[in-house]
Amino acid sequence: MRNRCPSCMTPIGYSRCRAIEKVLESVKVTCQNTKYGCKEAFSYSMKQKHGKACLFAPCSCPLPDCDFEGSSEELSAHFGNVHKYSATRFHYDRLAPITLGVSEKFLILREETDGSLFILHNKVENLGNVVTLSRIGPSTERGFFYELTVKAPSDGSNLRLQSFTKSTPKRVDSPQSLGFLLVPSQFSCISRQIKMDLRLGRSDRFSYYQRPG
Numbered sequence: 001m002r003n004r005c006p007s008c009m010t011p012i013g014y015s016r017c018r019a020i021e022k023v024l025e026s027v028k029v030t031c032q033n034t035k036y037g038c039k040e041a042f043s044y045s046m047k048q049k050h051g052k053a054c055l056f057a058p059c060s061c062p063l064p065d066c067d068f069e070g071s072s073e074e075l076s077a078h079f080g081n082v083h084k085y086s087a088t089r090f091h092y093d094r095l096a097p098i099t100l101g102v103s104e105k106f107l108i109l110r111e112e113t114d115g116s117l118f119i120l121h122n123k124v125e126n127l128g129n130v131v132t133l134s135r136i137g138p139s140t141e142r143g144f145f146y147e148l149t150v151k152a153p154s155d156g157s158n159l160r161l162q163s164f165t166k167s168t169p170k171r172v173d174s175p176q177s178l179g180f181l182l183v184p185s186q187f188s189c190i191s192r193q194i195k196m197d198l199r200l201g202r203s204d205r206f207s208y209y210q211r212p213g
Contacts (some may be wrong), residue, residue: 033057036071045197061173062119073136076115093201102129102192106171109133109198117146119171120202128187129194132180137167142163146200148181153189165200176188 004041016146025032031038031054038056059075061068063086068078079087100107100122117136122129133146143161143164151158163179188194 013021030045031056036074055138055141057169059138060135060170062106062117062136072116072141075136076110076117077119079110080115090198090200094199096198096200098196098198099197100129100194102188102194105173111200117147118165119175120198121173121175123174125182128182128184130180130182131161131194131196132175132177133163133165133168133198133200134175134177135165136169138169139167141167143167143178144200144202146198148196148198149195150181150183150187150194152187153195155187159183159187179181 022109028043031040032060033054033056036056036058037101038054058069061075061078066191070078087108088098088110089110091112098120100120103124104122109118109120119134119136121132121134135144145167148161154209159181159210161179161181166176166178168175182203183194
């Protein structure tokens with residue numbers, strides 16, 4: 001039975017030991033991500049809370065055949081040194097042309113200035129392709145504003161998505177997202193490719209970018 005001594009079956013009450021609580025509060029522990037660069041020290045009771053919000057949580061290389069793991073900064077350096085030509089490069093706040101194969105599951109994007117990695121996800125559905133963007137980084141990291149535009153090759157009509165990225169420490173097939181773009185099949189060209197324009201910035205406001213007149 002619960003709340004009873006297993007030997008004598010005497011009821012066991014609840015009594016706080018404030019002396020022990022003070023001792024535990026005075027004990028400082030280091031973050032489990034110390035080897036990835038975190039230098040924080042905090043009370044034992046804050047260990048779990050810090051672990052969920054630590055910006056030095058390890059991130060994994062998004063390429064399937066690579067098992068590298070490190071902080072987001074280390075991952076950026078690793079990708080630039082080892083997989084330099086495995087990503088489409090772009091600059092913050094500039095329009096970047098992107099070409100995505102209709103059946104291509106994902107495309108890795110790397111920012112030229114700081115090496116940040118983003119994943120353009122593509123899921124094939126009956127009505128077309130579902131496209132969204134995520135960032136490889138600690139899950140508590142703030143989102144990046146982005147605008148994704150797709151033009152139909154036939155009549156010049158276009159679709160546009162404005163949203164914010166969500167971060168994930170590793171590439172996943174179905175990432176959490178604040179929005180997605182459904183691209184009908186008629187928007188792909190004869191070579192079964194989807195051509196789009198991406199503008200990704202650091203602003204936290206949708207009004208940062210002016211729509212073309």
